[in-house]
């Protein structure tokens with residue numbers, strides 16, 4: 294029998310599960326539920342993570358609040374008092390997502406969506422009660438709330454999730470709110486001189502007919518040269534802007550230019566509403582948020598990774614939802630996409646290491662990576678393709694949805710080059726396995742690299758969603774080796790293909806391949822051989838994620 298406890302993650306953020314020893318679980322109002330990230334930030338020595346939280350159950354609740362946890366290092370977290378709970382007519386039915394902005398003089402503010410007494414979505418402001426408390430334990434709501442209400446033409450439940458604000462050279466603050474009007478998803482722009490009184494700008498910063506309602510937008514600059522992040526208010530010729538919106542269960546983004554005179558965002562390519570739209574993650578990741586970490590000059594992304602099991606499972610487990618491992622995010626040197634990589638702090642959790650160099654994987658080989666704890670591991674493998682020119686031809690490159698290619702029942706069957714990759718959370722007999730792999734094809738004058746995460750054999754359990762995910766990796770295998778890094782954590786697998794060009798996160802619920810029984814393999818099912826140029830895998834120790842009392846602050 295599988296045990297739900299096997300699915301708790303060890304180094305991905307989750308709130309505590311305080312009912313674990315409680316025999317009255319169904320009655321005790323102590324389940325937890327994590328939904329979207331609401332406003333990460335760094336303040337006076339601590340990283341703060343706020344998140345949508347249901348203190349009364351393991352399912353999305355009628356009354357959602359802002360959970361709050363803090364960390365010295367983005368790895369170990371302690372849970373604090375809830376930051377925001379419904380209390381006033383303007384948020385009495387829930388405190389939904391929003392963002393934090395740190396104003397000059399180190400003054401953090403929260404802008405969040407309240408569901409008011411009439412079920413309307415309105416934007417509210419809150420500030421810390423005591424600015425000298427680095428843990429910012431108590432928040433007070435602004436007496437002038439709500440500061441924004443649904444404008445004309447916007448339905449009362451289509452107006453939410455304010456972003457981190459940015460300040461223009463005129464000193465005014467700008468913020469966008471996710472919305473939909475006239476069948477267009479949009480980012481409505483507001484401006485303020487004092488952060489308290491906000492005026493809607495006549496036009497949205499961006500709108501599109503090809504999207505649904507925009508949830509949790511994010512808008513920020515990225516350096517055109519280098520991996521460093523910049524503060525959200527930076528605007529100069531050395532940056533481009535990212536516009537991210539959450540809709541249709543995914544986080545999509547566009548790169549482009551922000552013109553402050555026109556108050557408009559001009560994307561290099563608009564959302565198409567097809568699989569060619571850029572996504573942060575081609576698996577599970579939603580309602581993400583970034584923040585600028587001025588300690589290490591980097592921008593960090595967090596996203597909500599929900600469950601793939603059933604609602605009933607969540608109730609039995611007593612929890613639902615995990616946060617992605619924090620990822621550094623920056624612009625690819627080619628300017629065409631973003632790159633993501635787990636923050637370097639993960640190295641502090643690394644334990645036993647296994648390494649392999651220069652090993653040929655003949656067609657049909659499966660090779661175990663031993664000496665590590667395969668249920669809790671950080672693995673990176675780099676492949677060399679000596680027979681690249683022999684790859685199969687790729688038919689129809691323009692119009693193909695990569696996820697469909699990966700979903701094809703033959704995807705795990707051999708082509709010439711691939712599938713090759715990792716088998717994560719596998720049993721010794723491979724009765725359970727999650728295959729994360731590449732297939733390489735020869736296109737017209739370039740190679741096509743397909744990356745798949747195949748959950749179809751991830752569990753002997755029948756009642757979980759095992760959708761396979763897939764995406765192309767924009768990489769030229771003639772110039773660069775093909776690499777895959779996966780963070781495996783019990784029920785979570787975050788994979789980074791091509792040094793962070795393509796990310797795919799999946800949730801899996803093995804019945805047998807759990808804890809010490811889980812194994813990790815490298816495989817090659819292609820008819821041509823590939824070479825493991827290098828492989829490094831580290832067991833990852835458990836992070837300290839718990840109540841404040843368990844830490845010495």
Ligand code: DQQ
Pocket residue numbers: 328329345357389390391406453454508509579580
């Ligand atoms: N979740 C929040 C909303 C947001 C949605 C409610 C996105 O504010 O639009 O918990 O998952």
